[in-house]
Amino acid sequence: MLASLLNQVPLFTPDDVDAFLPLWKKRYTVNRGDFLIREGQVEQHLYFVESGALRLYLPTPEEDICVGFAYPNTLITSFPSLVTQTPSLYCIQALRRSELLAISKTDFDLIQEKRPVFMKFWRMELEKALVGKIEREVDLQLPDPVQRLERLLRRSPHIFQLVPKKYIASYLRMTPETLSRIM
């Protein structure tokens, strides 16, 4: 599953893939409600979702702010914590029973040093992620809830099947009631 995805990356030779796959050493199965990481912990892993669904959110005194979702074939981590190795402000919680593969930061850093193609790969992934966040930044600034919804429907229609609407409402910075009324 991860294998077939990596084999589709034009950058990688079969040998690159063979060097990479064994680094995804840990296999996690989490139940609905379980946490991959909680606020205060330092993120040590990058996760690949094989099955299930998860939410990434910032807990605040008032309410949780949902900032992302993960589902099969996507990567997830508490990125700021992983990069800076400081305590995470974010939590990652399973919305249903989920299976994940994990690679440690150490192993990931090492293979980037050993094989430049992985640094290039990661650079490209970061560029894609940044482009996505820039689009998201615009989405969040739209004053009209209907427009915000439309843009998410266009960009990620599948998440409406995978994730309870109340989390999507938070992600779209509106109440569940408002989302329900405009859907």
Next chain:
Amino acid sequence: MLASLLNQVPLFTPDDVDAFLPLWKKRYTVNRGDFLIREGQVEQHLYFVESGALRLYLPTPEEDICVGFAYPNTLITSFPSLVTQTPSLYCIQALRRSELLAISKTDFDLIQEKRPVFMKFWRMELEKALVGKIEREVDLQLPDPVQRLERLLRRSPHIFQLVPKKYIASYLRMTPETLSRIM
């Protein structure tokens, strides 16, 4: 100016810096109101601001949505367009007379291939940018305008000196009237 900044990057040897600096070939001086890039153009450069101030925004039928600022010692570009080499949705406009240095995408890509340290440098810059955007994503989701303002005041107090408040208001997704009332 750019030189002294690059010399502070621990990653770089003096030789790296010597190889990099000459690639910043073009020098632009733009007047207040001038555009570095307009919607529809394909971004070819990464810019370094030596003096002045600029805004990065998405023009929409209703209103401009301000998504960023640049000021001395910062980099700016229409990132999605630069990376994907597709027409830019964004505009970059000078808010006052500004002086910039520019490196072409081609030269930047080449030096990353030639000298791995530049790939590493760029990866780190991308990581920083992504962490910044993740913080910004949370800022934008805060329902209370006062909290949004507070977070910007904490993170970038200097821009209040550099940029007209009406653009800051847009950046904070509120009207100039609201910003004026809460400042």
Next chain:
DNA sequence: TGTAATTCTTGATTTGAATCAAGGTTTGGC
């Protein structure tokens, strides 16, 4: 499969930011 917990929907009401408007201030350019 049955039952409890969770999530979703719909209606009534409140509230706070947007809008509209006008006067005052600062800034840019000649």
Next chain:
DNA sequence: GCCAAACCTTGATTCAAATCAAGAATTACA
């Protein structure tokens, strides 16, 4: 240094989304 343009402030009013509330539908899992 002067003038026009741009920007900011403040007040009155409007309006759309949040809140409050309750019942319906769906989902989890024993």
